[in-house]
Amino acid sequence: MLQFIRDTDKYCDSTCITDVKSSYILNSISLYCSLLLIMVQVVCSNVEEHSAKMMAELNRMKQEKDHCDFIIQVGNYVYHAHKNVLSAGSDYFKAILKHGTKESREGKVVFRDVDFECVKNCVDFIYSGKLEISDKKTNDLLHVAIMMQLEDLVEAFRRLVKTKEEICNDELIILSDDGKCTGDVELKTAASAWKPIKRDTSSKLSQEELDTLGIMRGIGVILHKITRSTFKDVMNEVLALKIDTERKLRGTVNLIFEKAIDKPNFSEVYANMCRQMTHIRVTAEESSDQQDATGPVEFRKLILTRCQKEFERDDSDRGHLLELKKKMESNTDQELAPQLKVEYDTAKFKDRRRTLGNIRFIGELFKVRMLTEPIMHNCIMTLFKAKDDDHLESLCHLLTTIGKDLDHPKAKERMDQYFSHIQKIIDEKRTSSRVRLLLQDVNNLRTNNWVPHAIQTQGPKTFGQIRQDAKNEQEMLQQKLASTPNPIQKQVAVRKKNRMGNRVGHEDGWTKVQTVKPVLFDRSKMKMQCTTLVNVRHDNIRELGAQPRGQSMSALKARQNEPSKRYRLEMDLTQLLNKGLTNSDIFDWVVKNLTTKESVGPDFIRALTISVCRRSLKIDPKNGDKMTVVEDKITERSILLNKYIENRQDRELQVLYALQNLMVELGQPRDVLRMLFDVFYNEDVVQEQTFYNWEKSEDPNEQEGRRVAVASVNMFFTWLRTADPESDGD
Known part of the structure; x- marks a missing residue:
């Protein structure tokens, strides 16, 4: 085209034909651009055909296992594909194959708990963009598609699915790569969809009802976070709530009661909470079931009434249990029998837990003087008269809780009658062995002056x-260590005794050395012993890294003065940390200077731990001048570790060994x-x-400073063993 324009210039030099020249050039350029546009369109059409042809060829190669470099294993089945x-x-595959993962190195990935056909279909979709699905394995296919992060396929499922189990009227559907589906999918709207109360404009709650719901929500939050250590602050929040109506008061009582019997270990806290709220009383409403509707409704009366109703429940009040039991006995389907038995056992366990929680709560209320002693004796007699295992177990829990408070001189005769009857029940052996052991534990508890066993929580x-x-x-451990003679002092005493010889003391203070008969040594044996000692000495030198005979003394000294590998790593890492390099920079340094095996070896792990910890000490x-730990400096390097x-x-054990050695080097600073x-x-x-493994370790190579290290972290292990998940809110 350019050459054509140059040739045109030769014939259009004169000024008179300048316009003709310009028009001719513009027409030529327009013609050339039109031809070029046609060529581009042809090329684009060929690209689409070429891409489809390439994908079809790759799919054929996959089916024939030609040039496949990756294996997908599901159970005993394998499927070949291309990375x-x-x-x-x-x-999903891009993530596991992009980095140096185990799957990328081995060229194999293993799927568990998935269907092989679903995995095969999803891989075929990657190659072809098409997938045939039916209603039988829809959920499995969707699970595998989500796992492989096939967004187009998941979007297609979203358009097709009407419900969780119906897919386009159970017909066989062919999906294209754009995820289109024949037919419209209509979403069903729930008739009574949940809405927040504040945003539900259709709700016709009054302001008083909204205030009651707010109080109930606040009480629920408080009950969730109350503990023995936060009791005082939380109670101030409770007393600050405006409980001024009977509905609010009854709702508060119900929440506290249900929480107390559901968490019997915190019954003492909830009983003290009730004690602090006994002064709360409100005016009875007109629709109240109180006998005296004009009198006030008291918190104390409501909570005790709830406990009494729960205590006096009988089989007629356990209709759900009777219904489940009747349904289980009348069942004839063998496949349904295990499920019914599990449902019945679960319901029975919940009912038993509820009963025992109420018993524990009643005992704690008595201990805070909200219940009287005669009421407690009536409860004990009621439990004795029932004579079944459930009531006897409740009796054991009640006596364990309040037995010490009831067993005073005035009530000694009655308590003796109780425990003589308990011993009679144990001797008759008409109850289960579990209940007899519980009764025996209560008997032993009284014999031990109501002091529980050391391991009893x-x-x-x-x-x-x-x-x-x-x-x-x-402190007890330190006293024990102080009373135990120091091994070094013991060795010194033994050596001193050996130097003194077998001297016999007399009353005048003088000692006389006993005469020892001289021993004659054999010269041949002495020569053999000297040779053995020399050989042992040479072996020890070899173990210490000495060069074989024949090398110069300067080479031997250079070898002895060479720093250890761990020390060199520690020095290098310390210099990097002192320079303030980021974790990424240190990653790059490790990749450049160490092999993969060395970067996870004990020497590197210990050196890295010591270097990071040294930077955190001040x-x-x-x-x-007490040594402390700057936690932020370790936190910012936790990714590196x-x-x-x-x-x-x-490797974690090597970290703890490194900390132990660091403490020895620093002289065992306190609490560090x-x-x-x-x-x-x-x-x-x-x-x-x-x-725990470090605490119990008996590695002979890691005993230096071990006893002192274990003693210094005794508080940490005590917390680790006794920390309760319920007290995390503390």
Whole structure:
């Protein structure tokens, strides 16, 4: 085209034909662009045909297992495919094949708990863009599509699914890659959809009812977070609530009662809460079932009435249990029998738990003087008269709770009658062995002056109690260590005794050395012993890294002065951390200077741990130059530690050994190891089981400073063993 324009210039040099020249050039350029546009359109059409042809060829190669470099295994079945195609069609495969994962290295991925046909169909969809589905395996196909992150296929399912089990009238449907479906899918709207009360414009609740719901919601939140340590602050919130109507008061009583019997370990807390609320009383409503509708409704009366009704429940009040039992006995379907039995056992367990929780709550209310002693004796007699296992078990729980308060001199005769009757029930052996053992435990408890066994739990402890127990245990351990003679002092005493010889003391203070008969040594034996000692000495030198005979002394000294591999790693990592490099920079340094095996070896793990911990230690001059731990410096490097530890217990154990050696090097500073344990546990660098493994470790190579280290973290292990999930809110 350019050459054509140059040739035109030769014949259009004169000024008179300049316009002709310009018009000719423009027409030529327009013709050339038209031809070029046609060529582009032809090329684009060929690209689409070429892409379809390539995908068809790749699909054929997959079916014939030609040039396949990846295996998908589901159970005993395997399916061959190509890495590039899988990565291009699925974000899931792109993620596992992009990085140096195990699946990428081995060229194989294993799927569990999925259907092989569904996996095969989803892979075929990646190659062809088409999928045939029926209603039989719709849920399985959708599960695999979501797992492989096939967004087009999931979107197609979303358009097709009317309900969870109906897919386009159970017809066989062919999906294209655009996910279109023949027929419109109509979504069903629930007639009574849930809406928040504040946004539900159709709700006709009055302002008083909305206030009542707000009070109930506040009481529920308070009951969820109340503990022994937060009792005072939470009670101030309860007393600040405006409980001024009978409906609010009854709702509050119901919430407290249900929470108390559902969590019997916190019955003491809820009983004290009720004690603080006994002064609450409101005016009775006109529709109240109170005998005296004009009198006030008291919190104390309502809560005690609820306890009494629950205590006096009989079989007629357990209609759901009777119905389930009758249904189980009349059932003839063998396949349905196990399910009915599970439902009945579950309902019976919940009912039993509810009964025992109420018994425990009644006992705690008596201990805070909300119930009188005669009422308690009436409850005990009622439980004795029933004579069945459930009531006798309730009797054991009640006596365990209030037995110490009832067993005073004035009631000794009655208590003796109770326990003589208990012994009679044990001797008759008409109850189950479990109940007899419970009765025997109560009998032993009274014999022991109502002091529970050491291992018996007395409800959840506060953090202050846990710290005090740990402190007492640590003091006992220190006293025990102080009373135990130091091994070094013991060796010195033995050596001193050996130097003194077998000297016999006399009354005048003088000692006389006993005469020892001289021993004659054989010269040949002495020569053999000297040769053995020389050989042993040479073997020890070889173990220490000395060069074989024949090398120079300078080479031997250079070998002895060479720093260890762990020390070199520690120095290098410390320099990197001192420079303030990011975690990514340190990752790059490790990849460049260490092999994969070395980056997860014990030397590197210990060196990295010590380097990070050294950076976090500082001297606090305000606290008497006490060494403390800056937790933020370890937190910002926790990603670096987790990168190479990978929650492997063997590597986590190396971390704890490194901390133990660091404490020995620093002279066992007080509380530093415990603070480091806290940070490593909170940042999930070391798992709980690994701490226990370190505590019980008997590795002879890791005994230096071990006894002192274990004693210094005794409080940490006490907290680890006794921490209750219910007290996390503390």
